[in-house]
Amino acid sequence: MKGAIICIGNRLVAEDAAGMAVFDQLRARDGLPAEVTVIEGGLAGLNLLPLLEQGGRVVFVDAVQGFTRPGEMVLLDRQQIVNTLGGGYFDHGSGLAYVLSVLPQVCDGDLPEEIVLVGLEGECTLPTIKRAAELSITLATHGLKERT
Amino acid sequence: MTNTLKGLNIPLNRAEGDLEIRVEIDNGIITEAWSAGTMFRGFEGMMRGRGALDGLVVTPRICGICSLTHLTAAVEALEAIAGIAPPDNARRLRNLALMVETIQSDVRQAVLMFMVDFANKEAYHDHPLGEEAQNRYNPLQGRAAIEVIRESKRLLQMVAIIGGQWPHTSFMVPGGVTSIPEISKILQCRIILERFRSWYERSMLGCSIERWQAVRSRNDLDIWLDEKPSHRDSEVGFFIRFARQAGLHAFGKGPARFLSYGNFTLPRETAVTGADGRLLPSGFAAGIEVASFAAAKITEDVSHAWFEQGSKPVHPFDGTTKPYASGQGGKLYSWIKAPRYGGEVVETGPLAEMVIAGNPLFRDLVAQGGPNVLVRELARLVRSAYVLKPMATWINELLDRRQDDFYHAVKHLPDGEGAGMIEAARGALGHWVKIKDEKIAHYQIITPTAWNGSPRDERGVRGAWEEALIGTPINDLENPVEAGHVVRSFDPCLVCAVHCLQKEKKKGALLLGLKQ
DSSP states (O other), rough: OEEEEEESTTTTTTOOOOOHHHHHHHHHHSSSOOOOOEEEEEEEEGGGGGGBBOOOOEEEEEEEEESSTTTTTEEEHHHHHHHOSSSSSOOOTHHHHHHHHHHHHHHSSSSSOOOOOOEEESSSSSSHHHHHHHHHHHHHHHHHHHHO | OOOEEEEEEEEEEEEETTTEEEEEETTTEEEEEEEEEEOOHHHHHHOOOOOOOHHHHHHGSOSSSSHHHHHHHHHHHHHHHHHHHOHHHHHHHHHHHHHHHHHHHHHIIIIIIGGGGGHHHHHHTSSSTTTHHHHHHHHHHHHOOOOOOOOHHHHHHHHHHHEEEEEEEEOOTTEEOOOOOHHHHHHHHHHHHEEEEEEEIIIIIIHHHHHHHTTTTTHHHHHHHHOOOHHSSSSHHHHHHHHHHHHHTSSSSTTTTEEEEEEOOOOOOOOOOOOOTTEOOOEEEEEEEEEEEOGGGGGETTTTTOOOOEEEEEEEETOOOBOSSGGGOOOOOOOEEEEETTBBOOOEEEHHHHHHOOOOHHHHHHHOOOOOOHHHHHHHGGGGGTTHHHHHHHHHHHTTTTSSSOOOOOOOOEEEEEEEEETTTTEEEEEEEEEEETTTEEEEEEHHHHHHHHOOTTTOOOOOOHHHHOBBBBBTTTHHHHHHHHHHTTOOOOSSSOOOSSSOOTEEEEOOSOOO
16 A cells, blocks of 8 residues: 655744654655655645545654653544644644545545554654654554554 | 723634734724734745755745745746846746636635634624525535635646646746646646636636626626626625625725735736736725836835834845844834835735726725725635636647747856745735845845734834724624624735644634633
């Protein structure tokens, strides 16, 4: 099964740059599994939707707030991500929870078979960023269930 | 008896995480307003010392909504420095990408961010169209809301084709574009565009673009509305009917002065016509009296913003961005500077474009009723009707002329200064750049929201939406939806910020209210 690693965030804002740091690690890495693609999702927001119509596994990597201790990683599944959505109002800062909430209603292709988020809490050290990069590859290749 | 409330904070966080509006209300009417951008961005400082071309990569990442818009301004500034113009095919591709971004922003803003407030049960439970508004615009469920997300997503495929990658393309470079789409891909763009136009006509307008363009006055608009059920039931028709009954034509005037930099530089050989080499002309208007635009009249005032004080308002080629957030006893209240044109506060955005381009419908609406919330938002709702046909023409021209150039080699960027001045979805956007020894020596950006959401200037004159809030009736202090209508009619965008997933609800994320 193919897998996409979509790193999101804003490399110009320190507290939202972790996803981009993982993206840079993945890009600099020698060799990725053939079935895995790495995408700079950046600030695309709602425009991430076209990346979620191609089936397979999707692994998001992003900074998170309030899930674990600063400097640590957390894994969230699709429902846990959607649960963070407030009233469902769209704004210019609408993020992953909004995108995943609306996805089933607007998808023109195949919904992802699995969606998982590698969340990075607060300021993360380089070893943590590297662990997140390796974990995202494992998840994109083998999936959440097999890993656990 | 006078009932005055002072210092009432109206959180607009649902629209923008970084905007705060404070008002004074006297007998249910807003009598004073302050708008504060609450985040220092400082992109200008990040740019200094970088390579000359870095603006093409960094500035599209300032904002996820206006990525291509910043890319366009950045590349035009560099081309002004180099004294070059890209080939016609590059113009066509750049314009098409920018138009997609604008259309996408307009339809999403109108339905998902503005008209969603029509579904506000507390505010509009007695409105005769309130229930229908909920069916259309309720978040994540409303018929129109879902349609807009789906159709704007499909249109985006054009950018993926034109830009050669998605997201975060930097396909515009000095001298042209970096990729040449295959004929099959251009044909695909044509199909995507035709499909979008069909949806836009059916759902948004309820009529053909040609029929809409025949609406040239307030009287024509009333005739159009009565003509067919499809007109009344379209999103535009419903918007007008709802907004009139909610009184949105009666407040939100603002400064009644308009500014547009002009947009969409025309290819030298094209069937699309415009003015002064662009599809949309630049200009300044006082009411509907249009005057020519002079870039030298732009200044930035920091007298009420948290920046280093002491200097008089200066042109963005001479301005600096040095944060200074202390002192001044509360006089300073925003991280947004106050751009002024000839010393005057102006409004920018779709309505300004319409007035300055001489659109007869909007000139008549402004002449008869002044600027107001209804007219300002209507301009955004129907702007696509005026760009979809030029888009189709340029796609056909690309098919006919694909063998022509897409890029002229630029081997060296000389020292110098140049400006990229275009129209973003929200209005006038400028990048002012100086290059020295192949490095960026100076970079100033004035966004549309800086124009519209500025604080007061050294004369104490309010910013555009601060002024527009004055006189706004607030029927329910617990649910001041009218103030939200005013500010959102300008389509504020201050986000450029943190998008990360938060376990706790964001403060003020759900309601435009007073209890947050």
